[in-house]
Amino acid sequence: MSTDSKTPTHKSVVIIGAGISGIIQGAEIHRKKVLRDPQEELVIFDKAGGFGGVWYANTYPGAACDIASHIYSISWFPKYDWSRRYSPQDEIRRYYEHVAHCYNLHKSTLFRHTVLSMHWDDAAVLWKVTVRNEETGTLHYYTAAAIISCIGQLNRPKRANIPGAETFSGPQFHTAEWDHSVELTGKRVAVIGTGPSAGQVIPSIADKVKSLHVYQRSPPHVLPRRDYAFSQPVKTLFAWVPLAQWLHHVWLYVDQELGAYRSVHVSSKENGFAAAAAQAHLEAQIPPRCQALREKLTPQYSFGCKRPLFLDDYYPAFLRDHVHLHTARLQRFTADAIATADGERHEIDVVIWATGFVTQDLLGHVDVRGHQGVALKEQWGDHASAYLGTSTHNFPNLFFVFGPATALLWGSLTFMFETQALWNVKMVQRIVAEARKGKRVGYAVKEERERKYNAEMQEKLKVLALSDPRCDSFYKNSKGVVTTNFPWRLAEYWRRCLRIEWANYDKWETKL
Numbered sequence: 001m002s003t004d005s006k007t008p009t010h011k012s013v014v015i016i017g018a019g020i021s022g023i024i025q026g027a028e029i030h031r032k033k034v035l036r037d038p039q040e041e042l043v044i045f046d047k048a049g050g051f052g053g054v055w056y057a058n059t060y061p062g063a064a065c066d067i068a069s070h071i072y073s074i075s076w077f078p079k080y081d082w083s084r085r086y087s088p089q090d091e092i093r094r095y096y097e098h099v100a101h102c103y104n105l106h107k108s109t110l111f112r113h114t115v116l117s118m119h120w121d122d123a124a125v126l127w128k129v130t131v132r133n134e135e136t137g138t139l140h141y142y143t144a145a146a147i148i149s150c151i152g153q154l155n156r157p158k159r160a161n162i163p164g165a166e167t168f169s170g171p172q173f174h175t176a177e178w179d180h181s182v183e184l185t186g187k188r189v190a191v192i193g194t195g196p197s198a199g200q201v202i203p204s205i206a207d208k209v210k211s212l213h214v215y216q217r218s219p220p221h222v223l224p225r226r227d228y229a230f231s232q233p234v235k236t237l238f239a240w241v242p243l244a245q246w247l248h249h250v251w252l253y254v255d256q257e258l259g260a261y262r263s264v265h266v267s268s269k270e271n272g273f274a275a276a277a278a279q280a281h282l283e284a285q286i287p288p289r290c291q292a293l294r295e296k297l298t299p300q301y302s303f304g305c306k307r308p309l310f311l312d313d314y315y316p317a318f319l320r321d322h323v324h325l326h327t328a329r330l331q332r333f334t335a336d337a338i339a340t341a342d343g344e345r346h347e348i349d350v351v352i353w354a355t356g357f358v359t360q361d362l363l364g365h366v367d368v369r370g371h372q373g374v375a376l377k378e379q380w381g382d383h384a385s386a387y388l389g390t391s392t393h394n395f396p397n398l399f400f401v402f403g404p405a406t407a408l409l410w411g412s413l414t415f416m417f418e419t420q421a422l423w424n425v426k427m428v429q430r431i432v433a434e435a436r437k438g439k440r441v442g443y444a445v446k447e448e449r450e451r452k453y454n455a456e457m458q459e460k461l462k463v464l465a466l467s468d469p470r471c472d473s474f475y476k477n478s479k480g481v482v483t484t485n486f487p488w489r490l491a492e493y494w495r496r497c498l499r500i501e502w503a504n505y506d507k508w509e510t511k512l
């Protein structure tokens, strides 16, 4: 690896990640005219090759959204002609790429650039950032007044640790790294995992493969998808009558705030209704003669402990003779087969890992050091936390979009991203305004405020199905504590983010 000059390039704002969060954050900085010359003062790094984050990476067959398109898009950048209620992957990717281009973000973005380290300099009151150009291998150095981490929670693919996996001689790949050069037609294929990614892959490939072996550790709840295409008259209505689209938005929000939110509370009647609806969906699709299959597919934990699937073609896939659902523990791989703990051996040509992502070690792949050299990895341990998901103590001018405890089980993340981006803009506006007056300032939330917020949040999480000890999920850390999710209504998040209480922040200051 060659290394270029160590003379750093200075930027007012560095954004890490060009997924939905990074795009919304970058566009908001443009919209609010935070920087005089955004092209000069802002840089966005992404280790991937294009805009979209998970919607750029996940090209597996069947990849689509399960949040209604009209609220999975940006409220101030409506798209009138979404093709369906739940859009397919490439339509979402293209929409967000279009937003990025409209706000000239492509001129500030360096793709295939991975942020390796960020070190806060207490004396200089700025960040020192090291970035690797993945094409040339060169290291580049930057300084920044503020960093906004938009690194996402679901983009570091994780495979299960099964003995002998490296000895398997056929192709194997993760759903988020789909190898389109591998032809599945007529092949004996293994899908490991039955989460939302597997749920979309299984029915999409079942028709073409010779045999499909699905390895399930715990069954998901599955609800009817209720998807539909928007007709041309509806698209025209949305385009010509903004009030109609606005009312549609409002209805979608109210539905998620009132219905979906209650459904993930363990003792609520809505939780009971949702579990019953999932059971009815299973029983409607798997006939009584397949009682053993029904039992295998029935979850033994509260609805909402894991992310439910919204699919009409998932259960029917298991009724086909060549699709096999295995529930015995995966024991080992050989060159051409998988053995399970019940003594069976299945001959396989291709393995698809639908085993999810590294989620708990948020920012763990970056060497982040804050005030007095504190390592973020050590401060967080296995419980990443941040006040309102946007700032953590000891790390001045480091802000997050989709940071700790901001994931949702019932609503649209874009609402959270928009709210966080606005909050971060207010922080950056102050930092930039002070710089124009000749002062470099840093703000990090006070430890006590962050702790109080987290304690309140953990109390609320206890009544959500997410905390059900009968299920394990990527929302929980090694102690079974939910660290990734926001537990209140979206309106509550919005209320808490209305105004920055500057007294909650420690301040760093130096003359420029």
Ligand SMILES: Cc1cc2nc3c(=O)[nH]c(=O)nc-3n(C[C@H](O)[C@H](O)[C@H](O)COP(=O)(O)OP(=O)(O)OC[C@H]3O[C@@H](n4cnc5c(N)ncnc54)[C@H](O)[C@@H]3O)c2cc1C
Residues within 6 Å of the ligand: 016, 017, 018, 019, 020, 021, 022, 045, 046, 047, 048, 052, 053, 054, 055, 058, 063, 064, 065, 066, 067, 113, 114, 115, 116, 150, 151, 152, 153, 154, 155, 197, 365, 366, 401, 402, 411, 412, 413
């Ligand atoms: C297959 C799939 C389907 C999903 N479907 C839904 C859905 O239907 N509804 C829903 O609400 N949510 C869904 N999600 C969740 C999804 O993660 C969020 O909705 C949203 O897209 C996250 O956007 P993001 O920009 O925060 O993160 P990401 O999309 O993960 O983008 C983060 C970006 O940061 C980059 N990055 C990370 N580390 C570095 C680094 N060190 N240096 C440089 N760049 C870096 C990554 O390359 C990536 O491009 C889905 C997730 C997956 C994986």
Ligand SMILES: NC(=O)c1ccc[n+]([C@@H]2O[C@H](COP(=O)([O-])OP(=O)(O)OC[C@H]3O[C@@H](n4cnc5c(N)ncnc54)[C@H](OP(=O)(O)O)[C@@H]3O)[C@@H](O)[C@H]2O)c1
Residues within 6 Å of the ligand: 064, 065, 066, 067, 154, 159, 160, 161, 175, 192, 193, 194, 195, 196, 197, 198, 200, 215, 216, 217, 218, 306, 307, 310, 330, 354, 355, 356, 357, 472, 473, 474
């Ligand atoms: N729009 C959508 O519909 C959609 C589609 C894809 C992804 N997503 C989002 O992305 C997130 C991740 O989804 P994902 O499906 O990629 O990952 P996931 O939800 O983490 O599911 C991973 C699956 O792999 C299984 N698994 C993990 N390790 C295993 C092992 N050692 N042996 C056997 N099975 C193992 C898990 O079983 P256990 O359940 O027992 O742990 C689970 O079924 C979702 O929660 C959702 O937020 C959404």
